[in-house]
Amino acid sequence: xxxxxxxxxxxxxxxxxxxxxxxxxxxxxxxxxxxxxxxxxxxxxxxxxxxxxxxxxxxxxxxxxxxxxxxxxxxxxxxxxxxxxxxxxxxxxxxxxxxxxxxxxxxxxxxxxxxxxxxxxxxxxxxxxxxxxxxxxxxxxxxxxxxxxxxxxxxxxxxxxxxxxxxxxxxxxxxxxxxxxxxxxxxxxxxxxxxxxx
Numbered sequence: 001x002x003x004x005x006x007x008x009x010x011x012x013x014x015x016x017x018x019x020x021x022x023x024x025x026x027x028x029x030x031x032x033x034x035x036x037x038x039x040x041x042x043x044x045x046x047x048x049x050x051x052x053x054x055x056x057x058x059x060x061x062x063x064x065x066x067x068x069x070x071x072x073x074x075x076x077x078x079x080x081x082x083x084x085x086x087x088x089x090x091x092x093x094x095x096x097x098x099x100x101x102x103x104x105x106x107x108x109x110x111x112x113x114x115x116x117x118x119x120x121x122x123x124x125x126x127x128x129x130x131x132x133x134x135x136x137x138x139x140x141x142x143x144x145x146x147x148x149x150x151x152x153x154x155x156x157x158x159x160x161x162x163x164x165x166x167x168x169x170x171x172x173x174x175x176x177x178x179x180x181x182x183x184x185x186x187x188x189x190x191x192x193x194x195x196x197x198x
Contacts, residue, residue, distance in 0.1 A: 022175045023167035025152035028182055035189050038077030044086040045079045045137070050096040068180040069095045078188050089140055095184060096134040096146070126163065129153040133183030137191070147190060149183045 049065025051058045073079045073093075082090035131153055136146035153175060154163055162169070170178050 020172055021156040021162060021169065022172050023154040023156075023163055023169050024175065024178060024182065025154070026166050026168050028149070028151045028186070029168060036076045036078065036185065037192060042077055042080040044082040044090045045073075045093040046082050046087055046090050047073070048092060048094040050094070052096065052098040054099070064176070065095060065097060065180065068177045069093070069184055071177070072181050072184040076185070076188055078192065091140065092136075092138045094134075094136050094138065094146070095180070095187075097180060097183070098132045098134065099129055100132050101128070101130045125157055127155040127157060129155065131179060133180075133186075135183065135187040147187055149186045151179055151182060153179060 047066050047069055049062055049067075049069050051061035051065050070081055073081065079093060129152065131151040133149040133151060134146040135149065136144040138144040154167055156162055
C-alpha cells in the first residue's frame with residue numbers, strides 16, 4: 001500500500017465508517033414532557049423553521065426544522081398548526097436553530113480529529129458545537145423579541161473516550177430532532193409559566 005494511502009485510510013475510516021458518537025448537554029434537558037400541560041383549547045399557530053451555520057441559512061433545512069417543531073407541538077397539545085382559514089389571523093411560531101461555533105474553532109477541532117486519527121490509530125477528538133435556539137411567537141402584523149435557548153452538541157470522532165459527565169448520548173441520526181425538541185419544550189415551559197403567555 002502506498003505511503004499516502006496508509007495515512008489517508010484511517011482518516012477516511014474516522015470520518016465515514018461509524019466512528020462518530022454524539023451527546024447532548026444534559027444541562028439543557030429539563031424533564032421532557034413532564035412539565036408541559038396540554039391546553040383544553042390549543043392555540044392555532046403558523047409554524048416556521050430555520051437553520052443557520054453562523055449567519056448563513058441552510059434553505060434546504062427549512063422544511064426539516066418545521067416538521068420537527070410540528071412533531072413536538074403535536075405531542076404537547078399547547079399549540080396546533082393553523083389551518084387555511086385560521087392562518088391569516090394566527091400568530092407565527094418561529095424556531096431558529098443557530099450553530100454559533102466560531103468556524104476557526106470548529107475546523108481546528110475537526111482537523112485535530114483527522115490528524116490524531118490518521119497518526120495515532122483512530123484516537124480522534126471531541127468536537128463541541130455551540131447551539132442557540134431562538135423562538136418567537138409573533139402576532140399577525142406585529143413583532144416579538146425571540147427567546148434564546150443555548151444548547152451544546154458534543155461529537156466524538158474516532159475512538160476517543162466520551163465526555164465524563166453532564167451529557168446524554170443520542171443516536172447520530174436522532175440528534176437533530178432531539179435538539180429541536182429540547183429547545184421547543186423549553187420555550188413551551190416558559191410560555192406556560194407566563195400568565196398571558198410570552
